Amino acid sequence: xxxxxxxxxxxxxxxxxxxxxxxxxxxxxxxxxxxxxxxxxxxxxxxxxxxxxxxxxxxxxxxxxxxxxxxxxxxxxxxxxxxxxxxxxxxxxxxxxxxxxxxxxxxxxxxxxxxxxxxxxxxxxxxxxxxxxxxxxxxxxxxxxxxxxxxxxxxxxxxxxxxxxxxxxxxxxxxxxxxxxxxxxxxxxxxxxxxxxxxxxxxxxxxxxxxxxxxxx
Amino acid sequence: xxxxxxxxxxxxxxxxxxxxxxxxxxxxxxxxxxxxxxxxxxxxxxxxxxxxxxxxxxxxxxxxxxxxxxxxxxxxxxxxxxxxxxxxxxxxxxxxxxxxxxxxxxxxxxxxxxxxxxxxxxxxxxxxxxxxxxxxxxxxxxxxxxxxxxxxxxxxxxxxxxxxxxxxxxxxxxxxxxxxxxxxxxxxxxxxxxxxxxxxxxxxxxxxxxxxxxxxxxxxxxxxxxxxxxxxxxxxxxxxxxxxxxxxxxxxxxxxxxxxxxxxxxxxxxxxxxxxxxxxxxxxxxxxxxxxxxxxxxxxxxxxxxxxxxxxxxxxxxxxxxxxxxxxxxxxxxxxxxxxxxxxxxxxxxxxxxxxxxxxxxxxxxxxxxxxxxxxxxxxxxxxxxxxxxxxxxxxxxxxxxxxxxxxxxxxxxxxxxxxxxxxxxxxxxxxxxxxxxxxxxxxxxxxxxxxxxxxxxxxxxxxxxxxxxxxxxxxxxxxxxxxxxxxxxxxxxxxxxxxxxxxxxxxxxxxxxxxxxxxxxxxxxxxxxxxxxxxxxxxxxxxxxxxxxxxxxxxxxxxxxxxxxxxxxxxxxxxxxxxxxxxxxxxxxxxxxxxxxxxxxxxxxxxxxxxxxxxxxxxxxxxxxxxxxxxxxxxxxxxxxxxxxxxxxxxxxxxxxxxxxxxxxx
Numbered sequence: 001x002x003x004x005x006x007x008x009x010x011x012x013x014x015x016x017x018x019x020x021x022x023x024x025x026x027x028x029x030x031x032x033x034x035x036x037x038x039x040x041x042x043x044x045x046x047x048x049x050x051x052x053x054x055x056x057x058x059x060x061x062x063x064x065x066x067x068x069x070x071x072x073x074x075x076x077x078x079x080x081x082x083x084x085x086x087x088x089x090x091x092x093x094x095x096x097x098x099x100x101x102x103x104x105x106x107x108x109x110x111x112x113x114x115x116x117x118x119x120x121x122x123x124x125x126x127x128x129x130x131x132x133x134x135x136x137x138x139x140x141x142x143x144x145x146x147x148x149x150x151x152x153x154x155x156x157x158x159x160x161x162x163x164x165x166x167x168x169x170x171x172x173x174x175x176x177x178x179x180x181x182x183x184x185x186x187x188x189x190x191x192x193x194x195x196x197x198x199x200x201x202x203x204x205x206x207x208x209x210x211x212x213x214x215x216x217x
Numbered sequence: 218x219x220x221x222x223x224x225x226x227x228x229x230x231x232x233x234x235x236x237x238x239x240x241x242x243x244x245x246x247x248x249x250x251x252x253x254x255x256x257x258x259x260x261x262x263x264x265x266x267x268x269x270x271x272x273x274x275x276x277x278x279x280x281x282x283x284x285x286x287x288x289x290x291x292x293x294x295x296x297x298x299x300x301x302x303x304x305x306x307x308x309x310x311x312x313x314x315x316x317x318x319x320x321x322x323x324x325x326x327x328x329x330x331x332x333x334x335x336x337x338x339x340x341x342x343x344x345x346x347x348x349x350x351x352x353x354x355x356x357x358x359x360x361x362x363x364x365x366x367x368x369x370x371x372x373x374x375x376x377x378x379x380x381x382x383x384x385x386x387x388x389x390x391x392x393x394x395x396x397x398x399x400x401x402x403x404x405x406x407x408x409x410x411x412x413x414x415x416x417x418x419x420x421x422x423x424x425x426x427x428x429x430x431x432x433x434x435x436x437x438x439x440x441x442x443x444x445x446x447x448x449x450x451x452x453x454x455x456x457x458x459x460x461x462x463x464x465x466x467x468x469x470x471x472x473x474x475x476x477x478x479x480x481x482x483x484x485x486x487x488x489x490x491x492x493x494x495x496x497x498x499x500x501x502x503x504x505x506x507x508x509x510x511x512x513x514x515x516x517x518x519x520x521x522x523x524x525x526x527x528x529x530x531x532x533x534x535x536x537x538x539x540x541x542x543x544x545x546x547x548x549x550x551x552x553x554x555x556x557x558x559x560x561x562x563x564x565x566x567x568x569x570x571x572x573x574x575x576x577x578x579x580x581x582x583x584x585x586x587x588x589x590x591x592x593x594x595x596x597x598x599x600x601x602x603x604x605x606x607x608x609x610x611x612x613x614x615x616x617x618x619x620x621x622x623x624x625x626x627x628x629x630x631x632x633x634x635x636x637x638x639x640x641x642x643x644x645x646x647x648x649x650x651x652x653x654x655x656x657x658x659x660x661x662x663x664x665x666x667x668x669x670x671x672x673x674x675x676x677x678x679x680x681x682x683x684x685x686x687x688x689x690x691x692x693x694x695x696x697x698x699x700x701x702x703x704x705x706x707x708x709x710x711x712x713x714x715x716x717x718x719x720x721x722x723x724x725x726x727x728x729x730x731x732x733x734x735x736x737x738x739x740x741x742x743x744x745x746x747x748x749x750x751x752x753x754x755x756x757x758x759x760x761x762x763x764x765x766x767x768x769x770x771x772x773x774x775x776x777x778x779x780x781x782x783x784x785x786x787x788x789x790x791x792x793x794x795x796x797x798x799x800x801x802x803x804x805x806x807x808x809x810x811x812x813x814x815x816x817x818x819x820x821x822x823x824x825x826x827x828x829x830x831x832x833x834x835x836x837x838x839x840x841x842x843x844x845x846x847x848x849x850x851x852x853x854x855x856x857x858x859x860x861x862x863x864x865x866x867x868x869x870x871x872x873x874x875x876x877x878x879x880x881x882x883x884x
């Protein structure tokens with residue numbers, strides 16, 4: 001499957017599935033290019049999707065392929081958005097290109113490097129890879145949960161994994177926000193962090209959702 | 218209650234305007250918690266201060282008068298807040314005061330060391346387009362910790378006057394008022410981007426003119442503040458409100474994240490952008506005594522002895538001084554020697570009817586029981602407790618206690634914040650039940666309400682029980698403590714399984730440890746005592762009246778006969794103890810007092826003392842607390858709780874009696 005157009009369409013179908021039952025017309029519109037029917041035929045030939053009337057369905061094989069593409073795309077987004085701090089308008093386009101060239105091994109390395117993120121910058125799920133399940137740690141993660149810091153360590157917040165939305169507003173107003181610097185004071189009996197001039201006590205699980213990049217002293 | 222974070226109730230705003238009798242221009246002090254607002258307030262108002270609870274809440278608000286150049290202003294000190302999008306009842310009260318009207322200017326007090334949080338709030342305050350000045354406090358600490366701020370630059374970016382102060386040394390406070398009276402609304406503006414700006418415009422066109430800008434209201438509505446929608450119903454038609462709802466929903470569909478997150482992100486970026494321009498140095502760490510103590514109080518090892526020390530201090534002040542010395546004086550001298558005999562004499566002279574005489578000064582008399590009880594026994598105890606609680610609150614210790622307890626409370630489906638109402642319950646369960654509002658979920662409120670009603674003895678009851686334990690060997694007292702703690706923990710654990718609902722997050726700020734200002738403690742204690750007199754004393758009177766009626770109709774004696782087998786056979790207590798438990802229906806501590814009387818008369822063995830204090834500690838809540846449970850949780854839950862607690866208390870007492878007998882333990 002070297003055809004970039006095939007990858008591209010597979011990703012669009014996948015993303016349509018995440019929202020609601022996809023209609024062929026909507027997918028065609030999202031795809032945007034006029035070679036839509038041609039690429040769709042390719043997908044059908046490769047037994048990745050089946051089309052019945054206006055409805056499009058993944059085959060088991062197609063589902064796997066889509067999952068891999070979406071994983072590469074979203075990991076690339078994370079990499080560009082969080083670590084390289086490239087603006088959204090640019091990183092989406094970059095990620096589009098990146099999704100085609102990452103090999104499975106490199107994909108797992110990027111994933112580990114980023115601390116096995118669970119969502120993309122738009123909060124959509126990133127499918128898990130082998131590395132996430134087996135915790136392969138050949139590559140030392142650059143981004144890791146706050147809980148892995150040692151006491152007194154300073155770090156920069158890279159992203160916060162959203163579990164519930166209320167949590168974010170509360171964290172924001174204390175300055176717990178990507179880009180700001182945090183210091184871990186204590187782990188027991190509660191996590192205590194310092195940010196700006198503010199000291200906060202937090203649940204362990206909230207700290208597990210705050211991903212940081214260590215700072216050298 | 219600055220440290221007690223209160224959850225927002227959606228019914229509210231409408232009926233909760235500040236009492237506003239005169240049309241004096243109002244200036245409000247706004248700021249993050251612990252930035253020195255109260256000190257500035259105290260300096261500006263000098264002695265013309267009143268402290269009262271904001272209507273319908275336990276949030277205390279201080280108001281005072283300020284004179285400047287022949288004009289008088291009303292100054293209100295608002296509870297500490299981080300955002301105009303309230304996360305707590307405190308923050309909601311502040312928001313309500315700002316939106317409530319009559320505000321002619323805002324003085325924002327900010328911590329110069331923590332410009333991020335200061336400016337995050339400033340941006341929102343400026344959006345209301347009320348005249349504002351920013352007073353950066355603790356400038357000395359900021360300088361010594363290496364924070365350098367380009368104030369001229371900041372003034373020109375925000376277009377507001379900035380004042381610098383070191384409030385505790387009274388430096389820089391005289392320039393505040395001249396700047397405030399000169400302040401005007403500014404044009405400072407944050408652009409939230411095309412989609413949101415469009416929605417703001419649409420909503421603005423639907424809103425009538427308000428005392429704060431429509432833009433600020435639109436942003437609050439977009440951020441999903443439902444309490445505000447409720448408030449708007451006063452001015453807007455149902456259709457308009459629905460239309461606003463449509464605009465917000467439509468906007469929300471265009472984002473993957475909740476809109477309040479999108480908006481707060483824009484604000485944070487703006488703050489960071491400003492900070493890059495005006496703040497030149499990273500914060501250095503300064504080691505101070507306050508910091509050392511603060512770290513010690515949450516230390517996994519040292520935190521424990523500190524906690525025990527605090528508890529011992531409480532016992533000495535509330536238990537020994539309040540419940541002992543003070544109660545002795547009020548009960549035996551003031552009421553025993555003066556008021557009661559005088560009242561009896563006057564009533565005997567003036568009232569010819571025996572029934573009325575009894576009602577006033579008899580066994581269950583208004584004066585001899587209700588007032589003597591409320592003023593002579595309970596008041597001294599709760600007053601010392603409130604005094605101590607205010608000290609703990611202002612010192613910054615309570616949030617650290619919550620951090621220490623968080624893991625233990627997790628097992629009960631609660632988080633560390635639940636320790637605050639539980640500690641308050643040791644003073645007065647009724648007030649503590651009201652304070653469960655600080656908890657975020659319904660589940661937590663129900664569980665804590667139950668635990669308070671079941672096994673947290675209030676100071677009055679605790680005083681009597683502790684007096685009873687003095688006849689027991691220490692091992693028996695330990696059994697009492699272990700059973701109560703064990704029961705609380707077990708019931709908490711089980712009810713966490715039973716009561717459904719999401720769990721809440723534990724995020725709590727640990728303010729610096731500091732020496733509380735005496736005047737603050739004094740006013741807070743006074744405000745709480747006032748609350749107690751207004752809310753609880755009437756319930757004593759009601760409770761005593763019910764007892765009086767039951768007694769006169771001889772219903773008491775009927776219940777006594779019916780209940781005595783349980784008391785005598787199951788609990789193994791003497792027949793006379795029945796009375797104490799019957800009274801316990803109305804007040805657990807009345808009941809405890811009755812048992813204490815029996816114990817003093819030598820009618821109880823040590824085993825019986827132990828069984829009776831366990832049973833009475835777990836016995837049903839007093840009538841005041843019961844009414845508060847109905848008010849806060851509804852009649853159904855109140856009845857369910859009582860239906861559980863009553864047999865359960867008897868069950869635990871009976872099982873203890875049986876085990877003591879079977880094991881042949883004699884204390």
